[in-house]
Amino acid sequence: MTSVRHRSINPMTGWWRVALLVATLGLSLLTGCDNSDLNPLGYNKGYTPVQPISYSHKIHAGDLKMDCKYCHFGSEKSKKAGIPPVSVCMNCHKTVRTESPQIQLLADFYKKGEPVPWVRVHNLPDFVSFDHSRHVNKGVAxxxxxxxxxxxxxxxxxxxxxxxxxxxxxxxxxxxxxxxxKAKHIFATTDCTGCHQ
Ligand code: HEC
Ligand code: HEC
Ligand code: HEC
Ligand code: HEC
Ligand code: HEC
Structure with a gap:
């Protein structure tokens, strides 16, 4: 899905990557550089990019009370929660609000067979491994x-x-x-390798 920004293909993985990062972090502390320049990803609290279609969670997940997992159906099964393909939207919008210019824009993508170019909001650096299913299945909302x-x-x-x-x-x-x-016997790792593989 194009909504998920492609990560750079980097041959440096695992411990080498972390070791290098530790070294860079140490170096930048020594030289007094602002380390945040090295890694602007992951520190974008409040980030609200403008989206190509004004899709609203307030309407769909709020007013219409749709289940998050109807659209983000990867969240229980895989690392990625995922962004739904246009066909999921068209389950309703083939008939709902077809007079709206925003829905016409949506229908154009559908007809052309193109994904909506949603702008990614959350983005961890590629040396961190995060898995939705591990959290969602333990009951973290x-x-x-x-x-x-x-x-x-x-x-x-x-x-x-x-x-x-x-x-x-x-x-x-x-x-x-x-x-x-409490009943779920939580043991969540604090080992470096748990999150940096
Ligand atoms: C009708 C389908 C639909 C439903 C239901 C839905 N979402 Fe989404 N969600 C989307 C779409 C489309 C996007 C991408 C556009 C955007 O970011 O607004 C998105 C984006 C997101 C993002 C940001 C992803 C990123 O780019 O980092 C999060 C987080 C999210 N949804 C969580 C939820 C949660 C939590 C719920 C339930 C309360 C929910 N969604 C319900 C369709 C849906
Ligand atoms: C379960 C049915 C359903 C699904 C699935 C659904 N929608 Fe909707 N959507 C609605 C309804 C109903 C409204 C109108 C709500 C209102 O006007 O109060 C709406 C309104 C909208 C609007 C506002 C239209 C306007 O101009 O007022 C947009 C944009 C939209 N949806 C986009 C999407 C996108 C994008 C998806 C897929 C990620 C999606 N919808 C999935 C039912 C759905
Ligand atoms: C423990 C924290 C946590 C929980 C719980 C969580 N998320 Fe996320 N979510 C994240 C993080 C961190 C990212 C960024 C992942 C990345 O960049 O690789 C993310 C990214 C996303 C994205 C962007 C696309 C993707 O799959 O990376 C969507 C959509 C999303 N979450 C939806 C959901 C929904 C829906 C739920 C509940 C069913 C949920 N999240 C539960 C932390 C969480
Ligand atoms: C709100 C609390 C919360 C946040 C925030 C959170 N986690 Fe977790 N994480 C958990 C829980 C609970 C588990 C499940 C532990 C278990 O299975 O008993 C878990 C499990 C994991 C696992 C699977 C390994 C294990 O210990 O079972 C990884 C990897 C992980 N988290 C990475 C991350 C990363 C990376 C982030 C930040 C981007 C993050 N988590 C943020 C609560 C959280
Ligand atoms: C629960 C998940 C988790 C664990 C455990 C964890 N990290 Fe991280 N680490 C992250 C996340 C998420 C980031 C990216 C965000 C950031 O830089 O704060 C990160 C970033 C880093 C960075 C880059 C810092 C920077 O500013 O660029 C280094 C170096 C690092 N981790 C080393 C370690 C070491 C060493 C350990 C073990 C002592 C460890 N991490 C344990 C989640 C984790």
Whole structure:
């Protein structure tokens, strides 16, 4: 799906990558460089890009109460929650609001067989491995990480997606899980290799 930005193909993976990053991080601390320049990804809290079609979660997930997984059907099964193909939208919009210019734009993509060029909001660096299913199947709600999406007319990045954000939750949920997850025997890794493979 083109909505998922292609990551650069990098032969450096695993520990070498992390070792290099540690070295770069150390070097930039020594030289007093602002390390955030090295890795602007993952620190875009509040990021709200303009989308090619004014799709609203507030209408669909809020007012119409559609289940997140109707569209993001990868979230229980795979690493990616995924962005739905136009055909999912057309299940309704072949007949719903066809007079709307926005829906006509949507229908054009459908007729041409082209995906909508949605702009990606969340984007971790490629040396971090994140898996939706591991979280969703243990009962962590989408909103814990993405905020009140069902109230958003435009998706906004809610959390920092920093390493501290991940590690703090892993530590807290393992030591003292929220009441609704107590029975799930949570053990979330804080090992470097758990998130950097
Ligand atoms: C009718 C289909 C549909 C439903 C239902 C839906 N979404 Fe989405 N979602 C989309 C589309 C299309 C996009 C891409 C456009 C955008 O970002 O607004 C998207 C984008 C997102 C993003 C941002 C992805 C990125 O680029 O980083 C998140 C997070 C998200 N949805 C979470 C949710 C959650 C949580 C729910 C349930 C409360 C939900 N969605 C319900 C269709 C849907
Ligand atoms: C389950 C049916 C359903 C699905 C699936 C669905 N929609 Fe909708 N959508 C609606 C309804 C109903 C409305 C009108 C809500 C209203 O006017 O109160 C609407 C409204 C809209 C509007 C606003 C139209 C306007 O001009 O007022 C847009 C844009 C839109 N949808 C885009 C999408 C996209 C993109 C997808 C796929 C990611 C999608 N919809 C999937 C039912 C659906
Ligand atoms: C533990 C935190 C967490 C939970 C829970 C979570 N997400 Fe995400 N989500 C993320 C992160 C982090 C990313 C960025 C992943 C990346 O860049 O590789 C992301 C990315 C996304 C994207 C962009 C496309 C993709 O698959 O990468 C969508 C859509 C999305 N999430 C929807 C959902 C939905 C729907 C749920 C609930 C069923 C959910 N998320 C639960 C943290 C979470
Ligand atoms: C809101 C809390 C929360 C946040 C935030 C969070 N996680 Fe998790 N994570 C969990 C839970 C709970 C599990 C499931 C642990 C289990 O299976 O018992 C988990 C599991 C994982 C696993 C599977 C390995 C394991 O320990 O089972 C990886 C990898 C992972 N998370 C990476 C990340 C990354 C990377 C981020 C940040 C981008 C992140 N997580 C953010 C709560 C969180
Ligand atoms: C729970 C997941 C998780 C664990 C465990 C984890 N990291 Fe990370 N790490 C991330 C995420 C997400 C990022 C990207 C965001 C950022 O830079 O804060 C990252 C970024 C980094 C960076 C790049 C920093 C920068 O500013 O560019 C280094 C170096 C790093 N991690 C090393 C480690 C080491 C060493 C360990 C073990 C002590 C570790 N990580 C454990 C999730 C994790």
């Amino acid at each position: 989408c909103q814990t990480c993405h905020g009140p999406i069902q109230e958003m007319a435009e998706v906004k990045q809610f959390a920092s997606l920093s390493m501290g954000w991940c590690v703090n939750c892993h530590r807290d949920y393992t030591r003292n899980p929220p009441p609704d997850l």
